[in-house]
Amino acid sequence: MDKKVPVTQADKIKEKFKNQKDYQYLKKEQLIEAMSPEDILQELKNKGLPTYGTNRERIDRLKKANGLNPSDSNPAKKGSVVNSIEEISKKREERRKKMEEDKLYKEERKAENVAMGKGGDVVFEAMINQFRSQVPLQDQHIPSSSLKICVCVRKRPIFAKEEAQGEIDSISCSNPRVLVHETKVKVDGITKYLENHTFVFDNTFSEKEDNATVYEYSLKPLCPFILGGGTVTCFAYGQTGSGKTYTMKGLQSMVVNDLFAASRATFFVSFFEIYGGKCFDLLNDRSKLLILEDGNGNIQIQGLVEHTAANQVELIQMIEYGNSVRTTHSTTSNEDSSRSHAVCQITLKQKNIIVGKLRLVDLAGSERAQDCISNNRQRRIEGAEINKSLLALKECIRALRKGPDAHVPYRGSKMTLVLRDSFEGGSDDKKVIMITCISPGHSSSDHSLNSLRYADRLKEQSSGGNQVNQFIPKPDVAPVKKVVQQPLPSAKKIPPAKKEVKRDLERQEKQEKQDRQDRQERQEKLGKSFKDMEYIHDKNSEEEDKFGRDILDFHEKVETILAEEEELLENHVNAIKDDAQILTKEGELIALAQGDGDYDVDSYVQQMEILIKQKLQVYQGLYEKLLVFKAHLNEEEEFSNHLTQNLQNFKK
Ligand SMILES: Nc1ncnc2c1ncn2[C@@H]1O[C@H](COP(=O)(O)OP(=O)(O)OP(=O)(O)O)[C@@H](O)[C@H]1O
Structure with a gap:
């Protein structure tokens, strides 16, 4: 009692x-x-x-x-009090004994760690080991063939270099469970404790399981589905350095061998990278590609070269070449590899008809999505693009699960736009595998939790509670100032000749009409993207408190900037071409004026006036577009400063 x-x-x-x-x-x-x-x-x-x-x-x-x-x-x-006093002294004695044992154990472990070159905290290590001993034994893996969307997790091994730096392995895998042991210290600053998070997925692969095992239960069971005309898209998601490329490279060669062994179709391969919202062909000198959408909504990647492969060796060589181009690119600036999504596409055709498709997508480092608060504009734009594409991908995959009538917000990002047919159409002929890679180190716990929460949302039944914890603060952002277009400081007006005035007016009208059309097309495209972005935002707001309207506004600004940048570049190139033509005419005019023949000064002046006016017109248009673009860049900068400020306040 x-x-x-x-x-x-x-x-x-x-x-x-x-x-x-x-x-x-x-x-x-x-x-x-x-x-x-x-x-x-x-x-x-x-x-x-x-x-x-x-x-x-x-x-x-x-x-x-x-x-x-x-x-x-x-x-x-x-008496009860006497009993409890006895009990207390007994417990005190036991505690003292245990403390001595613990101290001895810690000293022994520390010495062991030093001998092995490890620098991890032995208290946390002991806590994790104790917790691990209670984790249930691993279940059999399930083959992905029974699932429309297979969500897996793969933990990579901890490296000796990481252990030497004091990292502790804080992830436990026991299929289908994965546990993150978050190391924490109480407010007293001394007491250490663990916060353990458990997730359950379709398959969980531990650090002891190799690429062959991952292949055995992920892609291999889907080979018959591909050969039967289906489309399989396999994504590797996760933090930079978590093993996405390692996993993808392993799967690539195994799946190619199996498909070739089982099919008589012709194999085509293309390999491209999406970097900062732009597309580059990895099998064609990294040439820039254009993503186009025709009137029927079909997406085409203009300029993408599809190569045929006579046998598996050739195909694997091409894929390896694509990987190496990406890798070579990344060694000069290691940062870059984790900022791009790489899409390797293998299409099986018979008599020019597609009879199966496989896409292997090595996604950008998920933590890069947080770069929208970087000081560097390029990084911010890339970060926003990654954030946008990962959010869009989540909703597109979820739409696939919902069935053929569900809205697929593929216009929410460039990456989902080019992968549109992985999610759309009769969803019975589409399957998706998501392999979430996680690093084992305790200092990566935050990123690992974010990755696992993201993957959790793709499951049939999310375990709930755990939301994607991307940087999406609820900032209190002041309204961004409206762009005030500065007029070009124009040259002194030269009264043109009557005939020329008419021709100029016609040219101007034509140009304006073309501009209007272009602008309208761009607005329509942007409008559709904005609609999908809004849809994605709403879906996330239902689950994610911190996902504010402001991040959506920021994404829209970045989308506008990227579209305008493309347009400005195009206009710049056109202006140079026009200018070159005018220059040729100027050269001819000067040659005429300096020549020996008859020379009419009035005609020279009149011609020169026309040429100068044409030049001014060409650059006036370009300058105005440049000013608008500049103003939008300033807006983006201003907005980003507010986001940074609000994030700092949010963290306080
Ligand atoms: N399961 C594994 N077993 C052994 N080594 C691994 C494993 N997974 C990853 N690695 C090693 O870890 C390092 C990082 O892996 P990888 O380059 O695949 O990461 P990533 O997630 O693709 O990174 P990034 O986003 O920067 O491209 C590599 O040296 C790789 O060989």
Whole structure:
């Protein structure tokens, strides 16, 4: 039964006295119990008490004479307070013993770690090991063939270099579970503890399982589906350095061998990279590609070269070449590889008809999505693009799960736009595998949790509670100033000749009409992207508190900037071409003026005036577009500063 807890001050004092008294009685009793039979006899004589009976009877008599209850000698009947005092001292003793054992264990582990070149915190290590011993044993993996969307997790091994730097392996994998042991310290700054997060997926691969095992349960079971005309898209998602490329490279060669062995179709391969919202062909000198959408909504990657492969060796060589171009590119600036999505596309055709498709997508480092608060504009734009594409991808995959009638917000990013047919159409002929890669180090726990929460959202039944914790603060952003278009400081107007004025006006009208058309087309395209971005934003807001409207505005700004940048570049190239033509005419005019023949100064002046006016017109248009673009860049900068400020406030 529970002990009555004293409530008032008087109760507390009474309780204290009682405890003290009980303690004295206990001591006295222990003293009597410890006396020898001779001493008992002597003590009874001293007190003038009878000495007959057994030793037990004499002890009881002596106890009684000392105000003790003889029946108290039965420990089971002692008062609860006495019991608890005994209990406390017993526990104290046990604690002391355990502390000594722990200290010894820690010292031994530390020495062991030093000998092995490890620098991890032994207390956390011991806690994790203890927790790990309770994790249930691993279940059999399930083959992906039974699933429309297979969500897997792969943990890579911890490296000796990481351990030397003090990293601890804080991830436990036991298929289908994965646990993140987050290392924490209490507010007292001393007490260490673990916060354990458990996730369950379709398959979880531990650091001991190789590429062959991952292939066995992910892509291999889907080869018959591809050969039967289906489209399989396999994504590798995760933090930079978590093993996405390692996994993808392993799967690429194995799947190519199996497909070739089982099919007589012609194999085509293309390999491209999406970097900062732009597309580059990895099998064609990294040439820039254009993503186009025709009137029927079909997406085409203009300029992408599809190569045929006579056999698996050739195909693997081409894929390896694509990987190496990406890698070579990344070694000059390692940062870049993790900022691009790489799409390797293998199409099987018979008599020019597609009879199967496989896409292997090595996604950009998921943590790069947080770069929208970087000081560097290029990084910000890339970060926003990555954030946008990963959010869009999540919604597109979820739409695939919902069935053919679900809205697929593929226009939400360039990456989902080019992968449109991986999610759309009769969803029965589409399958998706998501392999989420995680690094084991404890300092990556935050990123690992974000990756696992993202993957969790793709499951049939999300375990809930765990949301994608991307940087999406709820900032209080001031309205961005409207763009004020600066007029071009124009040259002094030259009154043109009548005929020329008419021609100029016609040219101007034509140009304006073309501009209007282009602008309208761009607006329509942007409008569709914005609609999907809004849809993605709404879907995320339902689950993700921190996903604010502002991040959507930021994404829209970046989308506008990228579209305008393309347009400005195109206009710049056109202006140079026009200028070159005018320059040629100017050269001819000067040659005429300097020549020996008849020279009419009036005609020279008139021609020169026309040429200068044409030049001004060409550059006036370009300059105006440049000013608008500049203003939008400033807006983006201003907006980003607000986001950064709000993130800092959010963290405080
Ligand atoms: N399962 C694994 N077993 C052994 N080594 C691995 C494993 N996974 C990854 N690695 C090694 O870890 C390092 C990082 O892996 P990888 O380059 O594949 O990461 P990534 O996620 O693709 O990074 P990034 O986004 O920067 O391209 C590489 O040296 C790779 O060989």
